[in-house]
Amino acid sequence: MNKPDEKTLSSWLEGKLEGEELRKVDTWAETHAGELDEEFKCEIGWCALNDELMASLPDSEEPPYPEFFNSKIQQAISEDSQSEVVSEPSSTPLWQKIRLMIAPAAFAALVAFYAGTQMQNEKPADIPEVASEQSSVYVPNSGIVAAVSESNDATEIILRGLTPISDELDIAAGDTSPGHSPMMANTPDEINPDIFF
């Protein structure tokens, strides 16, 4: 028999072939499976499993959520358990063997896809949401950290790691730490131009 076309191979991998057609492909696979290059193995395997996976996914663009992912694992375990009960190890068809060979790769791909969607979507609960407009906070001194939080009512910036103001300093009464004030005069006669628009 000549090499079956891709559709026939896919049907064979999915266990849909019966009778004479199944026998022909089984015979061909027994004699030619070792000659198949890795690329072709992957191709026929992925083609069949990809269709199956895509068919099992919801018809939306949403990524698989944990519930869906877990249910698919449970379903696979359940199916494997059932097949172990009803099938005899010595008479496992070749198409099932190849499927079992490909299954770990498919599973790994599904895990990678799932992990990718989670990395994109997941936000740690303890990190406040930062609006892009407000996120440009620059803290020149090392050891000081700024956390920005934004809501419809207000923007909040929390600065941590600041040197406390001495309790001895009565700022409410007008006390100031020793040093030169950076404050420039802001009357129109004395101000320094900086930017224009």
Next chain:
Amino acid sequence: MSLLSAQTSKSQDIGTDSVGELKVSLIFGTDGDADQAGKDLKQPSEIQLAALKKLKTIRFAHYRLLGEDQQPILRSYENWANPMKNSKEILLSFQPRGKPIDDHLKMDLEFWQSHKKIMKSGPTLKKGKPLFIQGPAWRGGKIIIAVELMSLVEEKSAKVDKN
């Protein structure tokens, strides 16, 4: 002649025009004894208290107003707010980063403590949406800086400017 030239130049400096007003308040927040900040201090205004109670991350049981300063926002010049008139321990400098768009104004904002620049930020301020900065610890509480855009001057239309 040179005096006339200087005066003409000064009168044409639209950079000194005010594009709005900014109010900076210094508030003491504590879960302990608020009188530690000073016995004669008042509470913040009702509006400020309502805004403080809505905050998600800055939360204290008691608040006291240490001082406030309302300044014009000059179009192209650096401005300073000194909420405690006598003390210069906490200062804020601010400067518009462009023209007001609708009711928004993007600013360059710097927070100074003990004569040192602690933080620089570029918030977009909007009337009715204050910015709160939780600053250093003091007397069992924290110093909170409230920055509020009080008003924006409406831009004259191009047609009016030409006339």
